[in-house]
Ligand SMILES: Nc1ncnc2c1ncn2[C@@H]1O[C@H](COP(=O)(O)OP(=O)(O)OP(=O)(O)O)[C@@H](O)[C@H]1O
């Protein structure tokens with residue numbers, strides 16, 4: 001089973017490796033824009049009770065960026081491979097179990113998420129952010145990547161067209177990237193909206209990244225919430241893979 | 247080797263396959279011949295577990311498809327009708343991926359990949375991205391991929407559709423070679439010549455039902471090995487004869503000019519269904 005997970009991961013790695021430089025360059029663009037707009041531009045006029053606004057939003061930017069990268073790493077490619085290129089058949093025809101495929105793919109998505117997060121952290125320091133990176137921060141980052149890679153995979157297995165995939169992006173991911181404690185604390189919002197946001201995974205990723213990087217505390221509850229999301233999504237993904245026969 | 251009993255597949259109210267019974271012998275090249283929509287691909291998809299039968303059972307190599315899926319996947323090789331190679335990988339990487347998924351160890355994988363690329367004449371394109379390949383090259387690479395894990399039975403769904411005559415001949419040669427090595431092959435086609443050239447036995451499929459099953463020769467013999475054709479008032483008239491002399495005799499007795507030729511699977515199909523396999 002491990003060897004199959006490695007194989008599934010290996011395929012995505014060699015594809016990425018071939019255009020790694022281009023990939024890294026492209027991943028620099030939006031973090032730099034976020035840092036300029038919200039860190040330098042907007043942030044200069046915002047006073048926080050503790051620390052700078054830049055320190056506040058960097059964990060949020062990491063959370064939303066790794067969400068988008070990990071979802072995109074699996075969402076459209078797997079959806080296309082199932083519906084259009086039919087390359088998913090290669091895995092369905094092979095004597096491997098669905099779990100190996102799902103885990104291998106999710107790890108490949110996590111890899112991309114981590115690469116782009118390293119880029120943001122690098123620029124954040126360059127812009128003068130003061131976050132502390134510790135094991136809990138890395139765990140929270142890994143979990144966030146895995147949750148959204150798994151969500152991308154699940155969406156890819158359920159959605160029956162490219163359009164549905166992009167709708168999913170518009171109606172689910174984009175609102176989350178703005179509302180889920182990325183740029184401001186959701187407690188400032190009306191109560192009903194606050195409670196919806198409070199159960200979303202990205203909110204807990206932002207909380208966990210912020211808490212661990214600013215205070216060094218263990219973000220226990222948020223990590224548990226992310227773990228629940230991750231295991232549920234993996235389970236749904238494996239079940240769906242097993243039932244892909246028409 | 248392969249046994250289908252009462253195999254049925256329905257998509258909603260549409261019956262794609264209406265209770266097929268057939269068995270393929272070890273080492274045989276078996277053909278499923280039928281027009282578009284006859285149910286050929288449906289059969290292959292059921293045999294390869296990409297699709298679930300509505301009713302009926304399949305056994306491959308003594309294993310039941312519904313219970314021993316994993317073991318069966320290890321002994322079948324599949325070349326689907328559509329091209330499904332990974333376009334972002336090179337030829338060699340496509341094979342490498344397949345070899346890894348089938349747990350072939352690194353050493354054997356390497357020699358086997360080189361051997362098969364040689365076999366399908368793609369050694370010189372080994373490190374090229376598959377995206378840059380022609381249809382015929384992709385098809386050949388798919389055959390190499392299907393053979394990599396040394397399957398006991400090979401499924402080829404329309405292996406030569408859309409290919410020029412030269413590449414088609416080349417693929418026929420590959421199939422003959424494999425059959426000579428003892429591999430069991432089940433292929434589907436809607437080309438009469440292909441079924442006649444390759445298959446020891448042919449099942450004719452029409453609208454999801456099996457309407458004939460025998461060797462191409464026996465099917466033609468059943469009809470009469472010789473055909474006399476002559477222009478009628480509205481359409482071409484045909485009549486079948488078991489011997490050439492009888493056909494010639496009949497020819498001479500006609501008032502109009504007529505031709506004699508050997509019968510083929512097309513005639514069998516037309517006689518059984520009143521239609522042609524490929525509408526012209
Ligand atoms: N996924 C599906 N959903 C609904 N109907 C389907 C599906 N797949 C096949 N069919 C129907 O099943 C019937 C048999 O199709 P199949 O693809 O097996 O034909 P075929 O013999 O392979 O034809 P061709 O020569 O065109 O490849 C057709 O009527 C087709 O419309």
Ligand SMILES: [Mg+2]
Pocket residue numbers: 286287288327403404
């Ligand atoms: Mg078909």
